[in-house]
Amino acid sequence: AQKVTQAQTEISVVEKEDVTLDCVYETRDTTYYLFWYKQPPSGELVFLIRRNSFDEQNEISGRYSWNFQKSTSSFNFTITASQVVDSAVYFCALIWNSGNTPLVFGKGTRLSVIA
Amino acid sequence: EPEVTQTPSHQVTQMGQEVILRCVPISNHLYFYWYRQILGQKVEFLVSFYNNEISEKSEIFDDQFSVERPDGSNFTLKIRSTKLEDSAMYFCASSREQNSPLHFGNGTRLTVT
Numbered sequence: 001a002q003k004v005t006q007a008q009t010e011i012s013v014v015e016k017e018d019v020t021l022d023c024v025y026e027t028r029d030t031t032y033y034l035f036w037y038k039q040p041p042s043g044e045l046v047f048l049i050r051r052n053s054f055d056e057q058n059e060i061s062g063r064y065s066w067n068f069q070k071s072t073s074s075f076n077f078t079i080t081a082s083q084v085v086d087s088a089v090y091f092c093a094l095i096w097n098s099g100n101t102p103l104v105f106g107k108g109t110r111l112s113v114i115a
Numbered sequence: 116e117p118e119v120t121q122t123p124s125h126q127v128t129q130m131g132q133e134v135i136l137r138c139v140p141i142s143n144h145l146y147f148y149w150y151r152q153i154l155g156q157k158v159e160f161l162v163s164f165y166n167n168e169i170s171e172k173s174e175i176f177d178d179q180f181s182v183e184r185p186d187g188s189n190f191t192l193k194i195r196s197t198k199l200e201d202s203a204m205y206f207c208a209s210s211r212e213q214n215s216p217l218h219f220g221n222g223t224r225l226t227v228t
Binding site: 033035037042043044045046047050052091095097101102103104105106107108 | 148156157158159160163171173204206208214215216217218219220221222224
């Protein structure tokens, strides 16, 4: 089965705390792509990152960092020094390479950052 | 930066009516998609479109749904006879290549009464 699991439904943190959003995926393919999207209260879906299955390097972009570990099929997302503007629903998603397969989303994690 | 645009932002319709949701994908993108999100739930795939035909569709995309690319720029989703359970946010997306990031529009909120 190909699926994405985001076990954390809701997380609440106080501003300036670090927070990690978990993502575990399942796929039979050896070639696949993982994504994170942000959905702020305004409702749009904003692309954050794409990572392919052959690149296990961690990535940092400002306060955001991603930890991809094939051994545990995880692609976790950490926000350092969280801010109120980070409050949103965050979706992890997967697309695999066999055929024209659609992007499959996890159920999302709602992050609330409290001032 | 080019973006995907969707109109209208909010559509209210009565049960049984037909609705057409419109999208203008990014101009050099080749793959087009519709997703929907029932309030508070996950984002669900409906259909993908490439080379002027449907390439994949989900179980949700039954005979009540259809997609069309009537000209070089628009990509539409039609629901023939809306049901209450069709109420959701509908997102259009496009991508340049098959596995490249999907760029989403801001969505059309469909309310069926």
